[in-house]
Structures are given as C-alpha cells and as structure tokens.
Amino acid sequence: MDCEKFDQILIDALYDELDELTLAAAKRHAEGCQRCQAAWSGLRATLKIGVLPTVEPPASLEPNILKAAHEAHGNVPWPKRVGRAISWAGSYAMRPQTAMAAILVLMLGSSVIFVRRKPDRSGPSRVSVTERGVPEQAAEEMRPERIGVPRERSVALGRSSRRDDDRQPGSGGPFAAPTAAAQREAPASEGEARPSKGGDKALDTFAEAPRSRGIGSVDDIGGSGAGLGAFADRAAESKKKEEPSAGAPPDHPSAAPKDGYGSAMDLYSAGRFAEADKAFNDVAASGAKNAALAALYSAKSTEAAYGCTQAAAKYETVASRYAGTSAAAEAQWGAANCYKLSGNLDRAYALYYQLRTVAGYRDKAEAELGNLRILQQQTAAKASRAQPPAKPAAPPAQATSAPRNANQPAQSQ
C-alpha cells in the first residue's frame, strides 16, 4: 500500500469500516510511513476529543409531536386513507405465499375453463358411428370383391353395407326404416301411403347426403365404395342429428318453424293429398333444399289422390330428375310398384331390375322380380291353354324385358 491509497482509506480506517486485510495493510504502511502515521494518529485523537455535546430536546417536543400525530391520524383525507389501505394490502400481496396462492387459483380457474369448453367449438366436428351387428349373409354379399369395388375403398363400403343392411329389416328400405328416435315417435301400424314422421326425418337427412358429399348418380351408390362410404357417413350424421342436443336446434324441417315443405307434409299427414300434391309441387319447383323429397312426396300424394296411373309417370320424372339421390331410388321403387299394379309388368320388371343395384332395395327388388316371373309364367300358361296350336311363350330375351301380356292383377306388397 502507498500513501495515496492510504489517504483513500484513512476515513474508513478511523471508523473501523475496513476489512481485516486492508486494515492490516494500512497499519503496516503507517508503521513504515511517518506522514501517514501522523495523519492517522492525529485524526484519531481529534475524533476522540472533538465530541459535540449532546443537547437534550425540550420536554415539550415529544408530546407536541405525538399530539400532531394523533390529530393527523384522525384527519387523514380519504385519498391518503386509501393509499394506506393499498399500502397495507400491498404488504400482504408482496408475500410469496400470496403470489403462489394466486398462481394456484389462476391454474385452477383456467383448467376449469378448458374443461368446460365445448369440443365442437374448438375444431371440426367428429362423427360418431355406432357399429351394430351385421347379418353374416348380408356382409358376405356386400364384400367389395363381389360388387367390384377396389380394396382401398372396402372400409367405407363395409360401413355402408352394414348400415344399409341394418336398415333393411324395416318397413321399406332406408327411407321407411326409421331410426330409433323416429320409431318412438311414429306409430308402427302406419303404411307406406302415410309414412311416419320418423321415416320423413330419415328421408330428409338422406336426401341431403348426395348434394353435400357429391354422390352424382345411382352408379356412385351401387358401384363406388367412396359413394357408399359417404352414404354411411351421412347416415351416421343423420342419426346424430336426430338426437336432441342442448342449445342447438335440430336440422330437421319438422323441428324448424313451419316452411312450405312442413306445411305440405302437414297436409299429407292429414290425408289432404290433392292439396299436398300441389304444395309439394310448389316446394319442388322452388328448388329448395329438400326439393327432391318434395317431388317424391308430390308423386306419393298423386298416387294417393289420383291413383297409380298418373303417379307412375310422376315417379319416373322424380327418379330421372334427381337421379343418384335416395329420393330418386324411392321414386323408382314407387314407379315400379305403380306399373306392377297397373299391369305394365315389363316396365315394372325393368325398374325392379335396376333397383337390384341400389343398396337397401336389392332384396325387395329380387323378391318382386321373382313374383313378376311367376306372373309371367302364369300368363304364358293361360295364353297357351287358350290357344293350343299357338307357339309357346318365349322367355324374356333380356333381363330387362318383361311379359307383354301380363294383365293379371299384381300381388299386393
């Protein structure tokens, strides 16, 4: 240590505010340096004797101060009182326990918010598909190899076939096979002329499927696994939609405020078929969302009001205009029935034959085709008995051909 450094630390040394090492170095330096030694000892002696006398304050000082404190404490303006309260609260808020408690409450609160958040708001909705038992025979028949669908589409097709076969035990294919909810609503005894509301619901939802999923034709449904898969998906969605959900109005027209379709359906349900026919025609002509269904029910109303002769043509119009939709298939089925009832067995045979390729109609169509063949044979036998020398009746040359003179009344469905 040199004198300059010693001068810098001299005051600290006088007040014993140096660390031991520096103090020892200062002492060593002072022992060898006369100037620094004199400065140190001189100032130390001055500090010792240069003590100022302590003057006691007047006795009135403390009472006066405390009196002022009491007065000030009682007359603190409200902003300062608020400041004191904030200061007091702040002293607690700054404690780590408080901060940890706040973080804990924040975490719990945020987790509650996330748990309560509805999943359908956070992203795309998921379709829940309920698998049901599939008859072994039906599953075998719907294998993709048998209907010519590539293997990669077999999953979707499998779902579709199961769904369709599941509906087959119902009254009339996917249209007339109401869902569980619909079955609860609709009386089981109602016939095809007056389909239950449950059936209508199914019709509505199935009618929307081709438009939204791009099923363009009957071939799509019969020959494309993708089409069938989409059909199955729509079936699952329609089932989901039928289930009441809190806070969301159902898509079904009957649940919505009455529109043209709903009013027409009311007329139809009330047995006012002529008016229903007109009302459904208007809905179909308007090109509304459920125009296909409206056209189908218009044809059904015509059948009920005016008979099969007029209805058959209307059914065929619906089937061709809305080809590829489920309403078209149902219309084709209605047309075939009408032709059969009116004696046009050839046309009925052709339509039934086409319906064999439509899921949900295959078994029924096969059954009707068998009936028609029997009718044809009976007709041929009668004809041969009436004209013995005549040539025997030839079987249909093509699969789509039907007996020309099948005038025998058709069997009821």
Added chain:
Amino acid sequence: MGSSGRAEVSDEALMLRYQRGDLSAFADLVARHKTPLFNFVLRQIGASGAAEDLVQEVFVRVIENAGTFKHEAKFTTWAYTIARNLCVDHHRKASYRRHASLDERDVREHGEGPSLGDQVADSHPRASTERRAIANEIQVKVVAALDALPGEQREVFLLRQVANLPFQEIASITGTPENTVKSRMRYALERLQEALTEFEEYARALR
C-alpha cells in the same frame, strides 16, 4: 444515539406497523430519533426554539407521507433528508431576514448536554475539576470550529457524528458520491484538528 442503540425492532418495521395504524410504533420512532434529529437541526441552524419547531415539522411530514414510505427504504435516510431540506429552507428564509430572533438563545457556544468533562471525569475531585475546565474549553473550540466549517462539511460531520449514519447513507441524503462525503469528512476533521492543536497532548493522554 442513532440506530446503533436500537436493539430489537428496526425503524422500518416500526414504520410498517404505523402504516397499519399502530400509533405506539410511531411513538417508539419519536423516542428513538427525537434527540439526534434535534441535535442535527440545532447544530445546523443554531437556535433551540426553531430547532424544536423543525424537528416537530419533520415528524409531521413523516406522518403525512407515511403512506408513501416503502419498507425497502431506510427510515433514517428518509427522516434526515426531510430534516436537511427543512434546514436548507430555514437558512434560505434566515438569509432574507438577516437578523436573528431576539428571544432565541444561541446554543452553539454553550452546549446543554453532557460535556466532554462529564465524559472524562473520574472519581478524583481535584483532577476532575481540572479536566472539566479543559473539556469545557475543548467544547467551545469544537463548536467554534464546527461553526467555521463550510456548510457541506459541517453537514457531513453532523450526520456522521451526531446522527451516527454510515457514509453510504449520508451520500444518499446529501445526494453526493460516497467518496466526496468521505473527503468532506476528512477536511472537517482536519479543520477540527487544527482548532484543537493545543489540546493534542491532552488528547494523546486520553488514549
């Protein structure tokens, strides 16, 4: 005198209690600091009555601004800053008046507290009388030397010797660097040493 004498509760803890409405904590603070504050103000302005008023004003300001006090700060720094500012204001006003109050008694020349003689007095009456005389003479010299100091040096000397504050806190109160404070303290001690040269032998005898 200063904070070194305090044992249990710190000034800041007492201030915190007072912020929450505990008047007894404030009374403790007053009891602790009234004497050093009074002496600091008295040696700065030289008039006892005015010093009493100023010390009272210091505590009133503490009361008024108690809500703004943060317990991270030191109470003594805060209180002596207030006292120093009040002394500066007093000096400014006094310089305009240019005359002293007639009823003020100048205590700079006559200390009222225990004298150096009291501190060094022993049980032998004869020696004690002589030492008391010397001590009184020293006190007069010290007070005179203190009055002769520049204000900056006197302020630092008083804060260190009367209020017993560390240099770092003095630097904070005066708003100057710590090294400057130490330099001022050294100059003040050297001036005092010059004033007490004739008592050097006596001082060495006290070691």
